[in-house]
Amino acid sequence: MRALPVVVEPFAGETVRSLYRRLAERNAVPTGELWTVIRHARPRLPLRTTPELVPRLVEQLAGLPPGYFDGRSQDRLFVRCAHAKWRHTNCQTCAPLPAPVTMCRRCARGQTVETRTRSGAVCTRHRRWHHAGADDDLTGETEHLHAERCLTGTLWQRGVALGTGELELATELLILRHADEPREPDSGNRDERLRELYPKAVQLTALLTEPWAERFLANTRVGRMPVAALVEAAVTAVDTRSRHDLAAIRESFRSRDREALITLNRSVRLRHGRSPGLGELGARILGIAPRVSATFLRHADARRPPGQREHAPRSRAS
Numbered sequence: 001m002r003a004l005p006v007v008v009e010p011f012a013g014e015t016v017r018s019l020y021r022r023l024a025e026r027n028a029v030p031t032g033e034l035w036t037v038i039r040h041a042r043p044r045l046p047l048r049t050t051p052e053l054v055p056r057l058v059e060q061l062a063g064l065p066p067g068y069f070d071g072r073s074q075d076r077l078f079v080r081c082a083h084a085k086w087r088h089t090n091c092q093t094c095a096p097l098p099a100p101v102t103m104c105r106r107c108a109r110g111q112t113v114e115t116r117t118r119s120g121a122v123c124t125r126h127r128r129w130h131h132a133g134a135d136d137d138l139t140g141e142t143e144h145l146h147a148e149r150c151l152t153g154t155l156w157q158r159g160v161a162l163g164t165g166e167l168e169l170a171t172e173l174l175i176l177r178h179a180d181e182p183r184e185p186d187s188g189n190r191d192e193r194l195r196e197l198y199p200k201a202v203q204l205t206a207l208l209t210e211p212w213a214e215r216f217l218a219n220t221r222v223g224r225m226p227v228a229a230l231v232e233a234a235v236t237a238v239d240t241r242s243r244h245d246l247a248a249i250r251e252s253f254r255s256r257d258r259e260a261l262i263t264l265n266r267s268v269r270l271r272h273g274r275s276p277g278l279g280e281l282g283a284r285i286l287g288i289a290p291r292v293s294a295t296f297l298r299h300a301d302a303r304r305p306p307g308q309r310e311h312a313p314r315s316r317a318s
């Protein structure tokens with residue numbers, strides 16, 4: 001396909017549909033009409049405008065080199081795969097690009113742009129909250145900037161990004177801690193909650209995806225009680241900003257076979273099914289414990305290239 005007359009400079013990691021929309025706008029062609037032209041060349045495409053199905057054609061229309069939309073390796077989310085001996089890397093073959101996020105409006109020079117790059121919800125350069133199209137000032141909110149660095153550093157290398165589910169669950173758990181406190185009407189907006197709780201949600205996710213926590217959560221033989229006890233302690237320590245409790249938690253949860261040893265505050269040795277004396281929050285977490293473990297363990301799942309499935313070792317690291 002011939003390139004359109006007016007070219008558009010793509011932003012790093014810009015998605016196919018974002019560039020397609022800007023390209024159509026700049027050339028004064030409605031996106032639907034441009035799609036009709038593409039469908040003349042490829043009649044099997046759906047009626048609905050879905051440029052992400054034809055990245056190679058959009059590259060041609062935009063005058064970009066073939067493969068441009070395959071993305072840069074530094075933007076890939078880390079996964080465990082055979083190419084790196086089951087360690088986390090941003091492997092060119094197995095590692096996916098993260099889910100699309102809206103770019104900081106200032107970085108995008110005032111335009112609406114969507115990218116898949118190594119980033120979260122905060123632009124540390126301009127100190128803006130840019131999640132889901134927002135453009136809010138974060139001057140003075142240093143915790144948000146720290147959280148962003150943790151997300152794109154430590155968490156990214158563990159395979160955790162804004163869209164992989166852990167942060168959403170961490171936010172939900174933090175809200176659960178205050179579930180029966182009276183709320184302002186209108187405080188239920190998910191995006192607002194995420195903005196408010198972002199630093200704590202990142203910290204909680206970082207804590208519960210540390211290797212010791214991964215080992216503890218992966219031991220399904222101890223049942224769901226110890227999981228609820230760990231998550232309750234972690235949510236409370238993060239929410240009350242207790243450095244002492246955070247340090248104690250790292251030392252206090254161990255398990256072997258069917259036995260969990262919890263030494264937080266007092267030493268409790270639990271055989272499968274026994275109660276560790278959960279608080280109110282722990283009792284709430286108990287009901288969703290399997291989902292909590294599965295979500296915080298998701299990053300440890302290994303990718304197996306097709307054809308190697310039968311020979312691949314067990315996915316869980318020891």
Ligand SMILES: [Zn+2]
Nearest residue numbers: 081083091094
């Ligand atoms: Zn790989």
Ligand SMILES: [Zn+2]
Nearest residue numbers: 104107123126
């Ligand atoms: Zn910016």
